[in-house]
Amino acid sequence: MSKRTPSDNVGNDTPVPAIPALGQGKRGEEGYLGYLLRQASAAHRLRMERAMADVGVTLPQFLVLTMIRAYPGVSNADLARLALLTPQTVSVIVANLERSGAITRRPHAVHGRIQHIDVTPEGLALLEACRKRSGGIERELLSGFTAEEEQIVRRWLVHVAMLGGENAQS
Helix, strand or coil: CCCCCHHHHCCCCCCCCCCCCCECHHHECCCCHHHHHHHHHHHHHHHHHHHHHHHCCCHHHHHHHHHHHHCCCECHHHHHHHHCCCHHHHHHHHHHHHHCCCEEEEECCCCCCCEEEEECHHHHHHHHHHHHHHHHHHHHHHCCCCHHHHHHHHHHHHHHHHHCCCCCCC
16 A cells, blocks of 8 residues: 555645554554554564564464463463464464474373473473563653553553453343
């Protein structure tokens, strides 16, 4: 898509609205919360992907590694729920991470089809490299906010997630 400006309307009777700059109009504080969340999410994802490109890790891979580290032994199904990804996507990510040596799988003691997933020492090193790259972005997200304001933002984001989460009423 190209950006359109009022000057694009020369010789045409149909008015062309100017698209506001980021942070202005509906793209700013006047905007709908849902749109602003999506805009913020897209901007954050792009920054994270750029930050980790040199180590060859995608944002979904970073998220999966982070969740495996936080919840050792997690299954693919639980990992998909934690990472907010489809089971099919998680299966591909897990297979690629296992092939690279970042994770290992072991069979469940009772259920033959369920496998537990753990981060290897190589995976921990990769995760640390990703965290170093993402840490500055995380700090920038919080710059200008007090600790109390940060807690309000965190509480609100959790509230939004819970409204549409696993236990939400339809």
